[in-house]
Amino acid sequence: MSIKDLSVLFGVIMIIIMLVIPLPGPLLSVLILINISLALVVILVAMNVKEALEFSVFPSLLLLLTLFRLGLNVSTTRSILSEANAGGVVDTFGNFVTGGNPLVGFVVFLILVVIQFIVITKGAERVSEVAARFTLDAMPGKQMSIDADLNAGLITEQQAKDRREKIEDEADFYGAMDGASKFVKGDAIAGIVIVLINIIFGFIIGMTQFGLSAGETVDVFLRLTVGDGLVSQIPALLIATGTGIIVTRVAAKGNLSYDVTSQLFRFPKLLYIAAGTIFLLGLTPINFALTTVISGMLGFGGFYLSRAEERAAEPIEEVDETEERAQEMAAPENVVQLLNTDPIEFEFGYALIPIADQNQGGDLLDRVVMIRRQLALELGLVIPVVRIRDNIQLNPNEYQLKIKGNQVAQGELYINHYLAMSPDLEDDGIDGIETKEPAFGLPAKWITEEMKEEAELLGYTVVDPPSVVSTHITEVIKRYAHELIGREETRQLIDHLKETHPILVEEITPEPLSVGEIQKVLAKLLSEQISIRNLPIIFETLADYSKMTNDTDLLTEYCRQALSVQITNQYAQNQFLKVVTLSPQVEKMVVEGIQQTEHGNFITMDPENQQKLIEAVHQELTQAYFQDSAPIVLCSPAVRMYVKQIIGRALPETVVLSYNELEPTVEVESSGVVNVQ
Incomplete structure (x- = not known):
């Protein structure tokens, strides 16, 4: 423990001692001066912080200072009533500050209490209550604003995390201040009660135990009581003022002194009006010389501030700024930053700005937030932030989507239009701009808003532009999800799983599987649209089979079989599945084309046979499409991944499953058998 920590602990122990053990007068004087010093430090710190969170310890400190002050009151009360002496500081305040008149001092004490209790404490308590309520009410809106900035690429993940923590800290701080302000209120009430006790019991003790007359008793005990009340109420007033300053601080560029001077004297010409008003008051029976001096000071202040404002408004030479900017651009750090690429980028032409600009009613940022949440649930992968920006090099209505700097999709949107898709491919019932739905490539038309109702009556599916682009972004990210999971993302998933399954994680990594090998398994699952959200089952399977092989292709197949329930629910509808089987x-x-090596198994089938297999699968799938169904290819577990490798490049959307990946309860109907001549 450091000396600072020990000093705080020692101070708390001393407070407890003061409540129990009588202290001598000189020690009480030292503690009273320390109390006043602490109060001065607190109010100075409160005036110099830019925002309330810079003094976040204030609620707890307020409790300790209040307890310290009340401990002093108990000790001084004990000394006054038992010895008629509470140290030199109390005696000095009782004589010098009150001018030798205890009754005047008592009146001053009452005024201080009224100022603290009625004016400052009551106002600070109300402000704390309202600030706490408004801070809690504003939290959801602030969180959404942070998410929007994050998705727009204006801030990083770490900056977003820091902002969220700041919002939580603000809510906790103002909630604590709402309760801590009650300490100040209670302290003011306790001060009044202690003074009354000292006066009443001091009068009784002075006449019965000390044998003083009524006048002498009043002179001695009232003087000491007033001195004790003043030395306690002055620090209490400072602390209460500091509380009011902290809870009333709003958005500021500097400390309180800077804000007061910069904002109060922001309009120098108004000082001329104030100077003229004060000068006119001098024409009344008010002292003319005094008003003339004050009006002169105000006029000079207005003149000085006006000149300073004019000098600040003069144009600044731009040579230095230009040179400095050129030096910054030539710095190697800026060049290195240009090498960074964002995981996902969405760029659009200037005509599409309204769909992203919240000030124009655009909700694309909110939609991207929902897309990331939806894909996290569907794929089990935390999708990186989508950086959204306009690009003047694109056509006005064009947009494009990039994955790790490479363009993977593009499309066109027409603002104030709707995309109409007809179930009948040959239907030409409405007029519009011919196009294709970007996510699935279906024939569609861009129609005006006036034709929307007519298109819906004709059976068209009508979608607005933000929904079109949101669907496109969702499908593209699904298709390229396997490229978005790297070792860093895999490590985050492993750490998240370790919180609930520590033994399972320790059994797999770093031995027998490295993070890179686990990443390959997860990427292979995602490449075929298999969700990795059920990480415990995947890791259980890896724990079982990684001791037998470290071939990531085989491990992926074992994981797929373990996820049979999930895969069945994903592709089978009402426990029914239409398939195309292999002969x-x-x-x-x-099987004969599989070559086994020490580095894994590879397919070495003759290219001619591979092409025949692709054509046969395509032919069977086409016939099934004409029968109003979209079957999948079903084969044995031993050849599934090799069949997928062969037909995947030519038919990337084709789903290939093995018998072990389907639940026994599924009813399978074969619509064709693939044969190669």
């Missing part, structure tokens, strides 16, 4: 000859041909 035994085709599977035998694939």
Whole structure:
């Protein structure tokens, strides 16, 4: 423990001692001066902080200072009533500050109490209560604003985290200040009660135990009581003022002194009006010389501030600024920053700015937030921040989506139009701009708002531009999710799983599987649209089979089989699944083309046979499409991943499953068998 920590602990122990053990007068004087010093430091700090959170310890400090002051009151009360002496400081305040008249001192004490209790404490308590309520009410809006800035790329993940923590700290601080202001209120009430006790019991003790006359008793005990009340109420008044300053601080560029001077004297010409008013008051029976001096000071202040404002408004030479900017651009740090690429970028032409600009009613930022949440639930992957910005190099209505700096999708949107898609491919019932739905490539038309109702009556599916682009972004991110999961993202998933399954994680990594090998398994699952949200099952499977093999392809297949319930629910509708199967000859041909090496298994089938297999699968799938169904390819577990590798490049959207990936309760109907001649 440091000396600072020990000093605070020692101070708390001393407060407890003061409540129990009588203290000598000289020690009481020292403690009273320390109390006044602490009160001065607190109010000076409160005046110099720019925002309330810079003095976040204030609620707890307020409790300790209040307890310290009340401990002093108990000790001085004990000394006054038992010895008629409470140290030199109390005696000095009782004589010098009150001018030798205890009754005047008592009146001054009452005025201080009224100022503290009625004016400052009551106002600070109300402000604390309202600030706490408004801070809590504003939290959801502030959180949404942070998410919007994060998705727009204006801030980083760390900056967003810091802002969220600041919002939480503000809520905690103002909530604590709402309660801490009650300490100040209670302290003022306790001060009044202690003074009354000292006067009443001091009068009784002075006449019965000290044998003083009534006049002498009043002179001695009232003087000491007033001195004690003043030395306690002055620090209390300072602390109460500091409380009021802290809770009334709003957005500021500097400390209280800077804000007061810069804002109060922001309009120098108004000082001329004040100077003229004071000068006119001098024409009345008020002292003319005094008003003339004050009006002269105000006029000079207005003149001085006006000149300073004019000098500040003069144009500044731009040579130095230009040179400085050129030096900054030439700095190697700025060049290095240009090498960074964002995981996901969405760029659009200037005509599409209204869909992203919240001031123009655009809600694209909010939609991106919902997309990230939706994909986190569907894929089990935290999608990186989507950086959204305009690009003047694009056509006005064009947009494009980049993954790690590479363009992967593009499209066109027409503001104030709707995208109409007809279930009948040959239907030409309405007029519009011919196009294709960007997410799925369906024929569509851009129609005006006047034609929307007519299109809906004709059976068209009508979608607004923000929904079109949101769907496109969602589908593209799903398609490229396997490229978005790297070792850093995998480590985050592992750390998250470790919080609930520590033994499972320790059994897998770093031995027998590294983070990179786990990342490859997860990426392979995502590449075929298999969610990795159920990490415990995936890691249980890896724990079982990683001791037998470290081939990530085989481990991926084992994980797929373990996720059979999830895969069945994903593709089977009402426990029914239409498939296209492979003939035994085709599977035998694939098995014979598998070459086993020490680095893993590879497919080495003849290119001609591969092309025949692709054409046969395409032919069977096309026939199934004409029968109003979209079947998947079903084969044995031994050849599934190799079949997917062969047909994946030519038919990337084709789903290939094995028998072990389906639950026994699923009813499978084969709509064709793939044969190769």
